[in-house]
Structures are given as structure tokens and as C-alpha cells.
Amino acid sequence: MKLSTRGRYGLKAMVDLAVNYGGGTMAINALAAQQGISDAYLEQLIAALRKAELVISVRGAQGGYKLSRPPQDINVGDVLRALEGSTAMLDCVGDVRGDCSNMCACSARPLWLKLQNRIDEVLSATTLHDMAEDYKTQLRHLQASSAGTPAKS
Amino acid sequence: MKLSTRGRYGLKAMVDLAVNYGGGTMAINALAAQQGISDAYLEQLIAALRKAELVISVRGAQGGYKLSRPPQDINVGDVLRALEGSTAMLDCVGDVRGDCSNMCACSARPLWLKLQNRIDEVLSATTLHDMAEDYKTQLRHLQASSAGTPAKS
DNA sequence: ATAATCCAGAGTAAAAAGGTTGGAATTTAA
DNA sequence: TTAAATTCCAACCTTTTTACTCTGGATTAT
Numbered sequence: 594m595k596l597s598t599r600g601r602y603g604l605k606a607m608v609d610l611a612v613n614y615g616g617g618t619m620a621i622n623a624l625a626a627q628q629g630i631s632d633a634y635l636e637q638l639i640a641a642l643r644k645a646e647l648v649i650s651v652r653g654a655q656g657g658y659k660l661s662r663p664p665q666d667i668n669v670g671d672v673l674r675a676l677e678g679s680t681a682m683l684d685c686v687g688d689v690r691g692d693c694s695n696m697c698a699c700s701a702r703p704l705w706l707k708l709q710n711r712i713d714e715v716l717s718a719t720t721l722h723d724m725a726e727d728y729k730t731q732l733r734h735l736q737a738s739s740a741g742t743p744a745k746s
Numbered sequence: 747m748k749l750s751t752r753g754r755y756g757l758k759a760m761v762d763l764a765v766n767y768g769g770g771t772m773a774i775n776a777l778a779a780q781q782g783i784s785d786a787y788l789e790q791l792i793a794a795l796r797k798a799e800l801v802i803s804v805r806g807a808q809g810g811y812k813l814s815r816p817p818q819d820i821n822v823g824d825v826l827r828a829l830e831g832s833t834a835m836l837d838c839v840g841d842v843r844g845d846c847s848n849m850c851a852c853s854a855r856p857l858w859l860k861l862q863n864r865i866d867e868v869l870s871a872t873t874l875h876d877m878a879e880d881y882k883t884q885l886r887h888l889q890a891s892s893a894g895t896p897a898k899s
Numbered sequence: 900a901t902a903a904t905c906c907a908g909a910g911t912a913a914a915a916a917g918g919t920t921g922g923a924a925t926t927t928a929a
Numbered sequence: 930t931t932a933a934a935t936t937c938c939a940a941c942c943t944t945t946t947t948a949c950t951c952t953g954g955a956t957t958a959t
Binding site for chain 4: 773774775789792793796803804805806807808809810811
Binding site: 597673680683697701704712719 | 747748749750753754757758761762822826830832833834835836850851852853854856857858860861864865867868869872877878880881884885888
């Protein structure tokens with residue numbers, strides 16, 4: 594019941610791209626530096642997002658990545674599915690249902706279905722636009738609250 | 747983003763105990779057989795449940811396990827926490843918050859908090875009593891629908 | 900050209916998952 | 930009293946997954 598680093602790093606990179614949306618491409622090292630991970634690793638994650646057609650890459654010098662469509666048209670479920678393969682907690686409740694021998698006589702399945710529905714509700718209701726906006730105001734508040742105090746060396 | 751077999755097997759065993767509630771103890775091999783897993787493995791899972799005081803064990807011949815309290819007083823969150831350690835998808839939103847260096851400037855944290863809340867809502871709102879009742883009617887329907895057809899050899 | 904960038908695949912160390920093994924302790928029944 | 934049934938406990942083992950790193954290109958703006 595844990596989310597892997599793929600999902601965490603990858604989603605945050607997507608939010609960074611969303612914040613930057615409309616302003617050209619971002620290089621992988623800029624994105625990676627912001628999270629303190631290696632370029633090579635983030636590259637792998639971005640590759641998955643590119644294959645899912647959520648980001649577009651521009652090769653060559655001054656190249657980089659950008660979102661393939663407006664942030665409000667990409668939801669978190671899309672992103673996590675691309676990165677993790679699925680948003681399902683169990684195979685028996687996923688999009689591609691793994692078969693379970695006693696699916697129709699499982700005492701837990703109704704619960705798992707309900708849980709998965711709630712999860713997918715949240716994931717599909719939240720877009721990169723939402724997250725980017727939240728993030729921007731969050732940063733503004735941080736700046737405002739540190740404005741009165743002297744800067745640290 | 748996967749639930750492990752500990753959670754799956756362990757919870758189903760708890761539902762079995764809930765169905766049996768009030769009718770004495772159940773031996774580990776009876777519980778294990780119902781799910782097609784080894785006694786030894788289920789024993790491990792039950793040990794965690796016993797330490798969390800969700801089940802009571804009776805040692806010796808004719809011994810076994812039973813719920814420590816009525817099924818309506820045990821919710822799924824209690825069970826999963828005992829089996830998996832936590833119901834948190836990420837350390838930074840769990841009961842025992844693992845620290846994350848940039849928690850207050852994380853673009854994803856608001857989402858994770860919301861998601862975790864929805865999950866915990868479902869888990870705490872569902873009791874073993876609910877699951878046992880659902881399961882019993884489910885079995886009744888299965889029986890009813892196969893009543894007209896001849897039994898397989 | 901060349902420098903910056905993406906692309907693809909293999910390799911690897913550590914952790915987690917998913918068990919198994921063997922035996923000690925306790926209780927009941929013959 | 931002894932054998933059988935049962936839980937309890939600790940350690941061990943194997944496989945898979947995670948979380949990366951490394952290497953060696955291929956592509957393209959300048």
C-alpha cells in the first residue's frame with residue numbers, strides 16, 4: 594500500500610512542467626535538480642510519460658520537455674497510470690482485471706471496489722492545473738511569511 | 747500502489763472469524779485451507795493481529811482463534827494497520843509522519859493528504875460486521891442461483 | 900563541427916514480498 | 930501419564946521489485 598518514487602518524482606516533475614506551461618521547454622537537468630535526483634533517473638520516468646503522450650520532447654541543443662496539452666486536460670490518474678502501470682491497489686479491481694479464482698465469492702472484493710472507486714475519483718478529479726495553482730499560492734505564502742524576517746546567509 | 751498479500755489474506759481471515767463470531771474458536775488450518783495458503787504463513791499474519799489485540803488465541807488441543815471483540819467494533823483500518831504497519835500511501839501523510847525535507851513546499855502533498863483522507867474514510871467506515879453480512883448474502887445468492895441446475899460431479 | 904540534448908537498454912545493490920523450516924510451549928483427551 | 934492437537938516463536942530462504950547507475954549511442958540547434 595505504498596506509492597513508489599516513480600509516481601512521486603514523476604508527478605512532481607509534471608507539476609513543474611504545468612507551472613511552466615506556455616513558456617517553452619524545460620531541460621531534464623533543470624527538472625531533476627529541483628528534486629535532487631539524477632538526470633538519468635528522471636529521464637527514465639519522463640520516457641514513460643512521453644510514451645503515454647502526456648509530454649512532448651524536443652531534441653537537440655536548447656531542447657527539452659513540455660506538456661502535450663493544457664494542464665487542465667491532464668489529471669493525476671493519467672500521470673500515475675503512465676508511471677506505475679495502473680492505479681489499482683489489487684489486480685482484481687484494475688482496468689485490466691487480473692483474474693482471481695474466487696472473485697465471485699470473495700468476502701473482501703466489495704470493499705476493494707469501493708476503495709478503488711474513491712481513489713480513482715480523487716485522481717481523476719485533480720488536474721495538473723489544480724496542482725500548479727495550489728503550488729504557486731503555496732510558494733507565495735512562503736515568500737510573504739519570510740519577507741519580514743532577515744534572509745539567512 | 748499495491749496492497750500486499752498480508753493485507754488481503756489477513757483481512758479475509760478476519761472476515762471468516764467475524765462470520766464465526768460467537769461460535770467458539772477456529773483453528774489456523776481451517777482458516778488457511780479456506781484461502782488455499784499454508785498454515786505457517788497465515789500464522790505469521792495472525793500473530794500480527796494478536797499483537798494488535800484484534801484476535802484472541804487459545805492454545806492447546808481444541809484451541810484456535812477468535813475475535814477479541816464484536817465484529818462491529820473492528821474496522822478495516824484497524825486490521826490493515828495491524829497487518830501492514832500503516833494505511834499510508836506515503837510516509838509524509840501517515841500517522842507517524844516520516845519527515846520529508848521539503849514537506850512545506852511540496853507540490854504534491856495537498857493531493858496526497860486528500861487521497862489519504864478518502865482512503866481512511868472508507869477503511870474506518872467499514873467494519874468486519876458489514877463485510878461478514880455482505881459475504882453471507884453473497885453466498886446465499888450463489889446457492890440460490892445454482893439450486894435449479896444439477897450438481898457437478 | 901560540436902555541444903546540448905534525448906533515447907535505449909543493460910547492470911546492480913538493497914529492500915520488500917512471500918513464503919518455509921524446525922522446534923518449544925500449552926492444553927486436552929485417551 | 931502420555932500422546933495428540935494445537936498455538937507460539939525465531940530464524941532462514943528465495944524471488945521479485947525498487948531505485949537507481951552506467952554506457953553508448955542518435956538527433957539537432959547553433
